[in-house]
Amino acid sequence: MNDVSVRDLVKNPEWLPHTYGPEGQTLIFVHVPRDARSRLRFLFDEHFKGNFTKVSAGLSDIEAEIRSAQRGPIHFIFHTSFCGSTLMTRALEIPGVATSMSEPAVMINVANRLIRSNDRSNIERLELVLRLLERPLAAGESVVAKQSNFANRVADPALRLRKESRAVLLYSDLETYLISSLKRGMWGRILGRKWFNYLRSWSPLQLGFDANEILELTDMQAASLAWLMQIHHFGELAKAFGSRVMLLESGDMFAAPADALHRVTTLFGLAQTEKDAADIAAGPIFAKHSKFMDRDYSVEERKRETEAVGNANAEEISMVVKWLSSFADHHGVSLRPAA
Structure with a gap:
């Protein structure tokens, strides 16, 4: 398939945009059929493991062919991580109604470009990616694209570029977020700091720490500040886009999955009844671990x-929750996103 034409790349939605070249003038595609998408945890190289063909094409050639490509409605899931977003994405893979994709790497690439420069050329790169992602796998299907939270910078411009699109803003409470980080041991602590550094590079919420003070933060303090910046971001999105976005707390989703799923499908305009949602919630998707589908995993x-994990780390969690609550109160930041 290495001799695939640009027209074939554009017309066949199994060819996903994967990443822009260093200068942003080429776009690499990766061939991921529908059945493979459902098996992959995320649409990253780490999970492709060299098993999927890649082809590069110039932007001018892609743009010359893009008008002929099919397009369908595209909707989004943005999340604060560790809050059931992968589970919700799998539940929204409904052949004939919707196709879902879990964290296409290209959106992280575009987000990083927008962080460096929010200029017209990078907005145009986002527009091209959206045009490619919204190609349905089957006629009449909608596309649901769940983003990595390292791509949350694209939320505002993506919703402005796609006036008909809707988005779920999925989040957890702080204690659940911290426990979920601690479940992952050292790697969860490292990831918390990575999110903190990523978010403070573009978040409008100014925290006021100097370099020495940042070094003095514990891992969980840094993770809690990353959570707070995301909560603030979601609140700003809710204010800006009103009924086009839905704030959903993960605790509500796990407590009443059929209700949450029906609310999401209604927001996205998918042809699903309450019974359809209840059937999915009672089916195998919600009975498996979202990231390890061969593992049974009940609520x-x-x-x-x-x-x-909460009991084993109770003292640290309690101290960080109290510290973050005091910090947020001092800075006038809500601990719950609201329109």
């Missing part, structure tokens, strides 16, 4: 794991 098991 009760998730609750037991959360309680065990």
Whole structure:
């Protein structure tokens, strides 16, 4: 398939945009059929493992062919991480109604470009990516694109470019967020700091720490500040886009998955009844671990794991929650996103 034409790349939605070249004048595509998408945790190189063909094309050639490509409605899931976004994405893979994709790497690439320079050329690169992502796999399907939270910078411009698009803003409370980080041991602590550094590079919420003060933060303090910047961002999106976005707390989704799923499908305009949503919620998707689909994983098991980690780290979690609450109150920042 290495001799695939640009026209074939553009017309076949199995060819996903993957990443822009260093100068932003070429776009690499990766061939990921529908059945493979459902098996992959995320649409990253780490998960492709060299098993999927890649082809590069120039932007001018892509733009010359893009008008002939099919297009469908595209909607988004943005999240604060560790809050059930992968589970929701899998539940929205409904052949004939919607196709979902989990964290296409190209959106992180575009987000990083926008952080460096929010100029017209990078907005045009985002526009081209959206045009390619919104190609349905089957006629009449909508596309649901769940983003990595390292791509949350694209939320505002993407919704401005696609006036008909809707977005779910999925988040957890702080204690759940911290416990979920701690479940992952050292790597969860490292990731918390990475999110903190990523978010403070573009968040309008100015935290006021100098370099020495940042070094003195514990891992969980840094993670809690990353959570706060995301909550603030979601609140700003809710104010800006009103009924086009839906704030959804993960606790509500896990407590009443059928209701949450029906609310999401209604927001996205998908042809799903309350019974359809209830059937999906009672089916195998919600009975498996979202990231390890060969593992049974009930709501009760998730609750037991959360309680065990929470009890083992109770003192640290309590101290960080109190510290962050005081910090947010001092800076006039809400701990819950609201329109």
